Amino acid sequence: MIEGLTPELALGLTLLLPGLGALVIGVADRFPNIRETASLLIATALCGTVVWLLMNYLAGATAQLRVVQMLPGLPISFFVEPIGLIFALVASALWIVITVYSIGYMRSKNYPHQTRFYICFALAMASTMGIAFAGNMITLFLFYEMLTLSTYPLVLHHETDAAKRGARIYISVLLTTSILFFLPAIVWTWWIAGTLDFTPGGILTGKIEGPQAAILFALYLFGAGKAALMPFHFWLPAAMVAPTPVSAFLHAVAVVKAGVFTVLKVGIYIFGVGFLSETHASEWMIWVAAVSLIIASFVALRKDELKARLAYSTIAQLAYVTLGVSLASVMGMVGGVLQLVAHALGKITLFMCAGAIYVASGKRNISEMRGLGRLMPFTFGAFLLAALSIIGIPPSGGAWSKWFLMIGAADSGQQVMIGVWMLSSVLSVAYLIPVVARGFFLPLQGEKDRPQPQGQEVSTISQLRVREAPLWCVVPACITGVLSVLIYFVGPAIAEFVLPVLGP
Template sequence: MDTSLAILLSMLLPAAAVVANLIFRNSPNLRDGLTLGAAIATFLVVLNILATVGNTTTDTFVLLEVMPGLALAFNVEPLGMMFAILASGLWIVTHVYGIGYMRGNNEDDHARFFACFSFAIFSVMGIAFAANMFTLFLFYEILTLSTYPLVAHKGTLAAVKGARTYLSILIGTSIGLQLVAVIWTFSIAGTLDFTRGGILEGLIAGPPVAILLALYAFGIGKAALMPFHRWLPAAMVAPTPVSALLHAVAVVKAGVFTMLKVGIYIFGIDFLAATGASIWLMWLAAFSIIASSVIALTKDNLKARLAYSTISQLSYITLGVALATSMGILGGSLHVVMHAMGKITLFMCAGSIYVATHKTNISQMTGLGRAMPITFIAFLIGSLSIIGLPPLGGSWSKWLLIMGAADAGQLAMIGVLLISSLLNVGYLLPLVGKGFFLTAPNKTGPTKFAESPTLVWAPPAFTAFGCIILFFYAGHIQAFLMPIIAAP
């Protein structure tokens, strides 16, 4: 298949799923079946692109030119390829899980929910294959808008307020800071194309580089860099499949993906390293890692704890960019995959517990492990991957990040990464421990086997398995990503 056609198809299929959900809003099985079909087809199309293109960078194909020099254009390059596979693959899993969760939990308005969900995937595909910053920004904003109804889905006052925070931070940072950064870049470089080695070298120097980087770093609110992280816990009010999508796959990964793209293709690693403009970002990311881990320790609500954990893990990736070394970039990119797999497992487990018992707080989950062994074992595997223990995927990305820090001569950052791992242990493992080894006070919890419905527990089990698989294939992914750090 022609690559440009395949790219379009990978975006049109989710868009078709949106339409299908709206048309067949009253026949649930047909609707969900069609969406699942679209998800699988999208995944196949993306795999097809992978098969034809591999890890080369294709020519840009321009859909239409909006203004001279500003085009809606797409191409395939390794980082985007990886993101597309990740998103489309996990869409299938999340969709299956979503069907089980929404039905098992008797939520309303399934059609609107899945329509927005598919729409979000549509924009993620646009982000993954964007060939310039303008296209990326366009889909970045569509993603924010399409996930807003998902956060507000329950329609309660808490949901409305949470959604308001979600939107105001994401739109506020993107229009208030990122847009200015993009236009600024355009006015000095005259182009926004993602170019290996960056487009800014020689055109800007001194403090403005750091300012521009700051506009990007804070403007990409989806990367949840402190102090613009508040939207993530606020979006906690959403149904769990959304949290899984938001916090593991689509939204936060779109954020750090943008961060990586900006670091690699707008600034260029060498340019960043040479100007030292990213040193402050490194320290801020380090602060973000430690601070949010500490906050996570204090949260009793499981989803809130996971949200703060996500903030911390996203800053790993930002840290990878800020180190401005090849290893750091590689580690950050790899962490996109590893964290996605681990965190989606954890969120789906949280949802599974909620569907089965309607419990949200960790203190109430004592003894649940024996009743829901599959969920809890999946949770354990996901946790270990996030902590970074072999033989789980997360260990590789952390290893590469530590190497990157050593390359950059930032020994303090190695310390930060190690302390953070200890904190991860501190906030993730107690739940598993309590679940398996303690009994609930007054024996209120279920004692015999009481797993959630199959469609709800199977997906996290699957992704937990994925965490193990990734450990053995990390080398392949790393090799796949090598071109992005190759000299231009």
């Protein structure tokens, strides 16, 4: 293929490229066109590198990198494995989309500090790649914290009082959970297992048992605060003060995905599926996740602000992954991985649509969006596709993850959880579909009160001056919307791809 490019080099490049990108963007501060071209180029190059790594992996070439000894016996190391590859692929592909979208959104809104915005994006991407390819827990933790820090300026972007408050909650919850729970869990693991390397089948077998294992598992799950398990979820709604591209980035590309990815890694490579199911260490976390899931869905129902509704929907959808891991069955884990992919595509679309609606009409609340669908058919169409995927109606990406998760629940004898998922699907229909339905079928706001002769409607629309959002915003949303459906057809392939590392 490409001369001189070894898998090791490519692995290093995935980490260096976004960092380099941040540098270039910083240098090109005064030239928005160059800055944004550079962002796009770097994003594309990164995605290309990840795809190249994936192709190599499929051809049987893995890669490993050890950088420095952070602590004696604990190097900063990276390696390529299926789940990390999937996460990296999703994140880097969506980075391109979100960059395109950001360019449209940020330019149309004419926000200040755009250079800082793109730099932080690139740094956050570098951290995400670090998380995806981390070879041991300490490396993952390092990049996990870097991700928190690099996204803080993004959440803070508007620098209003509300933004400051939101960003403060964001960083304090994430740092608190990671220092208070995650760090002790890692030290504990290191102490009993003598290693933190991600090993298929886990590293804890025979080293810890009973309630202690359950406590350790809970520490990890709550410690990965980015996974937004209740009661440490409130940073996610708080972070909604950020510009929409950032929300999309937090929800779909990097932050929450890094959280659930950590949960998956812990379940698969630290505990191991077999060990988890033997010790029942994760059993009570099933209930925590289920409660989190149901409550978040109900809260989502009650939110009128579209972004807040989507935020709570994210909390619910992420609990799927935690629940899937806690089920301690192979199928549950597969479901978790698929959910990560499907939710990423679906949720990024929903957020981009929410942003597009805001850019086009200035409206944030669902109650004000009546009839907008007819004015912005592409945006609302993409929204519908993504909503279907989130709900899990076949043929859409979400269907496979639900399918595997339910099989997982049946495998581990937790039939009640199937009920939980059905309830949650019903709830997600209830909180997502009305947005689209109102958009398409209800009359525009302000139309209802006055008599409606046939000719009047046009003038109302022109009066409101609502048109489809700029192309830069709509096209990415449509692409991911379509993708979130198409992913249905590669679902089984993804499952095949990750199965080998899940053990017998």
